[in-house]
Amino acid sequence: MRPPTTGAHTSWNGRLIGLVAVLVLVNFMVDTAITAPLLVLPEMLDHFGTDQAAWLNASAMLAGVMWAPLLGKSADVHGKRKVLVLTLLISCAGALLCAVAPNLWVFVPGRLVQGAAVAALFLSVAIVREVCAPRIAMVVVGIVTSGSAVLNIGSRFLTEKLAADFGFQILFLISAVVAVAMAVCVHRIVPESRITTPGRIDVGGALLLGGGLAGVLSYVSLGAEFGWFTVVPLLLLAGGVTAFARWFLVSSRKPDSLIDVRNLGTPLVLTLLVLVLSTGSYQSMLQLIPLVSDVPAGQGLGYGLAGQGALAVLLAAPGIGVMLGGPVSGVVATRIGPAATLAGGIVLGTVGTLGMFLGVSQFPAAVFFAFLLGFTVGVLGTSGFNLAGSLAPAERQGIVSSLVMVVVAIGSVVLNFVGAAVLKSTTVLAGGEPVNSGMGVFTYITIASVAFVLAAVLVFPLVRKTRASQVSSRS
Template identity: 75%
Template sequence: MQQTKTGTTDAGLRTGGRGRLIGLVVVLAMVNFVVDSAITAPLLVLPEMLDHFGTDQAAWLNATAMLAGVMWAPLLGKSADINGRRKVLVLTLLLSCAGALVCAVAPSIWVFVLGRVLQGAALAAIFLSVAIVRGACPPRIAMIIVGIVTSGSAVLNIASRFLIEELAMEFGFQILFLVSAFVAAAMAICVRGVVPESPIRTPGRIDVGGALLLGGGLAGVLGHVSLGPDFGWLAVGPLALLVGGVAALARWFLVSSRKPDPLIDVRNLGGPLVLTLLVVFLAAGSYQSMLQLVPLIGDVSADQRLGYGLADQGSVALLLAAPGVGVTLGGPAAGWLAARIGPASTLAGAVMLGTVVTIGMFLGASQLPVALCCGFLLGVTVGALGTSAFNMAGGLASPERQGIVSSLVMVMVSIGSVVLNFVGAAVLESTAVVVDGETTNSATGVFSYIAIASGAFAIAAVLVVLLVRSTRLGHGPAVSSPTR
């Protein structure tokens, strides 16, 4: 295949001027707000959902959408390259809308889980938005806009938390899914009217079988990791997920290696893209695991003399708000830097910052001002990390492969989040202590948790240095079809 420089855009500035460009940015930023309403916002009403369905299996209600997103991502990414990114983004939003409506009226937990599987398609909206931006704008402008689009809705997400809590208390948890359905439908209409369609198409057909094998295999393995602690590692359900997932992945690898046009040709991904994906897996997973730890630290008082705790030092609610503010700033700043020093160097800076800040949580576990500072800087890290990773992966792909390559970044974010969250939870559970008749996390567990997250960031830092060196030696980013 003839090489295509990534400086070529598929639509140029077809947005028709500054006003249309602003409209494009606003719509795509709101599309990413839909992702939050579908994937993470339901955690706000998790206790109410458990009571409504009469179950204690939070994992089924919580993890299903994320795991389904891993399955949807490669299929929708490939479909976008073949059929058009705008068209598939509209389909993604409509699937999320349908899933939210199913969840709102679900009479049983299993119907609700089916709705969450459909809602998981919303995860694809993130990387599809990135692919659309890279196709509609010149590279230097696209790097900045990617940061705004992927991070700009963070503050809105924080504000919506308070509104959702009030609405749920008044009307029940179902109102969250009705709101999510309404927003998804409205954004589908806006995308159809504002976002330009790409004229570039990838010749070929959608390998539906390969996509289902890959997505289903990943979802099965991650489902075992996510559900094992609640159901038991050797219980029939989680064990069946593991065996089925491994078998599906093995079958996908064997079949794909013989196909002339596979969904992803793992033999020809290219060193820089593999390094980028590994960095994303470790760094994004580490950040998500630290975010999981924050409320656990915030619920413990220093008066309990466990060696950590922030509950008696002020408003711990700020700990959960600080990362959101950091994300809003980190994404656009990373895009601006990437346009000047390159996405690889920007990604390296984000990983180095994340490593230092995560280590700082050893002190932040017992001092609120330090924890607030670390929370804010971790938000900056994740905003810069996501923007830089998408810009880096997009730069390693030809224009007709933006969808599938961007989907790989989202898949690695999801895998890293599930795996590192589980590892951290397992460490806390294995080191818990009993204080005044109640089981609580020990200082050993908390600081071991932070050490694991710091170690993951440190490994990512080593890999990102190798990535920067490889790009300086001329192995990226203008390469052709890394997924072929």
């Protein structure tokens, strides 16, 4: 069921351009909150005197998994603009806490609060689908989800310079200022939802679901670092599984549950499975690129890109691909539909991942396939949100969009840490120093490739089912 188009934008105009500009900047704020601090991860580790990179790296995204369903459901009940403003202010509070944190025990809770920023992305998508007619909404979603990549390319250099001059805390202060500025802009420019869902917010269910997911993902995050069978990771796993199982049993009987697991529908479930596999694979490959770029081929490990070309070009290639992939896939989806566009993205991603078998040792191939993978993730994000939104009624756009964000986070965390565990377990000594072995690197790429192949196996039945349901609805 598609949202009604009464009063919706059917073509480009000044108001729509202003709205898109604000939402692109909102998603740029998400990047300043989630990914920008990771550029100065070594400085943060030194400042807090810790080697717990997993907590600093994954805490905000894990918190986003907890925040997403609660804020998505709240947006359906209370209005998307209102909840987006609240999300930005929560993220601001978390950023300020991180900026003044005297130790790790204050910094990590700050990152957990700041992780609410993840919800801004899917709320932006839900707003677009409400204020735009379906055809133009597909294009606008592509711009909103990928447009911030343009700003990220330039901001990375500025981020590193500011951190070097003023300390990493300046990044969190900037994130807080941007969040407040965007909250004001959203309140003034974004219209409030015309469509809301009467009901209450199942806070208990949200805590069980978010806590369950975060517990399991924390096990994956910390198990690779501390050991899969040590006490703390196992306690997190047990707590996560228990909370998730409790949520599933209770929500399947509640009439007003956070997520109606009984009525998700096969197409939506397939969409989420495709996205968790494909986006996780892409994120793991993105993690691998800087690791192989620091190793010279002369070490004889079977891979290595150091000295073959400008590293900045290699690292910028995925960002350029994302910037182009989102809008292009939105335009293509207006002609062939989001499901077929998603299938095309899966094919491209499979080719790009397999191409990295060559790309880890040949610089031109690395740049090309890194660009192709970036283009793929632009396609996946845009098509995933467009397809999931088209499968949900207007009054459930917030919660369904949040599910897309949840599976993206799950895929990213799981495959990133699985890949890291593979590399750590296959290191060899070169020049007296432990380095990643060729076997480890190629096993890493194999795992990512298998994930994309599995996504391809699932996406084609998804295309058939989506087409069948469209034919059925027309008749």
